[in-house]
Amino acid sequence: MTTDRILHLADEGNAVTAVLDFVYDWPNMWPSLWLGTQDTVYMVLWATIFSVLVGLPLGVLLVTTDRGGLTPAPAVRAVLSAIVNIGRSLPFIVLMVAVLSLTRFLVGTTLGPTAAIVPLSIGAIPFFARLVETSLREVDRGVIEAAYAMGTRKLTIVGKVLLPEALPGLIAGLVMTVVTLISYSAMAGAIGGGGLGDLAIREGYQRFNDHYLWATVILLVVIVQIAQSLGDLLVRRLSRR
Template sequence: MTWSEIAPLLWEGAQETLYMLGVSTALTAIGGLLVGVLLVLTDRDGLLPAWPLHVVLGLIVNIGRSLPFIILLVAIIPFTRALVGTTIGTEAAIVPLTVGAIPFFARMVETALREVDRSVVAAATAMGASRREIVVKVLLREARPGLVSGLTITVVALVGYSAMAGVVGGGGLGDLAIRYGYQRFEDEVMLATVAVLILFVQLVQVLGDLIARRLSHR
């Protein structure tokens, strides 16, 4: 294939990949943040101790992180079909992307929150801050650099996940690489797709590192 034929395919695949990444990242950030905060709050020494709930949440997160994405992709096909009405295309790919990434990011959130200096939390408690204020104004605020770094790592993982979604017709650059680069033996398409994916990862990593440094006050 010539570059004039490859370029439109790359542009369309890149747009689909960016759409999948944008939506799944937003959903993952919300879901992972909620689960991660709950993991910290419900621990034995948390602000809302609930050990049975903590154990159940931890088990669900561990199971989610243990499944290879390609297996998860196939395993939740009935759920994906029930949710979006199809198992093919970018809309369908967003479901397993989000389901696979939320447990991953939740652990990142938990780790970032546990690194917050306990003395800061104790001082806020002594000043009469409510649980909500401690979570929002102390824990989440102090953990911002770690949260951004965790989300950056998660988005990089999502880039790889989105490429794997192409195996089952998920659209995007992965689908382009499978249909043209692999099935039609178009090495130029495969190399171009890999180059664009590498560019995506580099941009995400540089941007994430920059934001994390700006937020850090150490």
């Protein structure tokens, strides 16, 4: 048997041993992993809610106040667009540090999952607003003009025509926002935001425990796949209507 063959078999044996060690260590890691998963879902869920509550009307305003929109107001649109662009231009890790004082003012602390919701929401709102704007611009203008010609009120056009017509695109944008928030939540662990990202840094990186790193990566991938699959299913069903 050649030396290369021996080295190859040795590497295979080491890989199998590493996988088995990881599997055997999983029950010991699971309590911490489960808590980290709950914190991640908690952060992402609330940040998503705030992103929709603020980002959806912001996206609608970006469309309706544009030239040729339902209520043209170029100056207002320019200000809103500038705010959104500033929010999107900041890297999330910088944003988290920049809003530490605001986070402490709002929730009384800068540590933990609840504190992480503040920068997560601020980072996701402009992102979702742009996706809303893009989806609304894809709505056939003929439908809007027909509703307007029939004397339909502008607010009714937005609620009964514009948003329902753009619903599949809005859901797709929401799913993209959720996936982005999951990655943001992992970065929030760098400043004590909790969740799987915090677990990966504390137990995996700082204590040189590769098993925690692998486990957090696996769980984050699973969470993203579940969110994306559910979102794709909903978009397909809405598109058939």
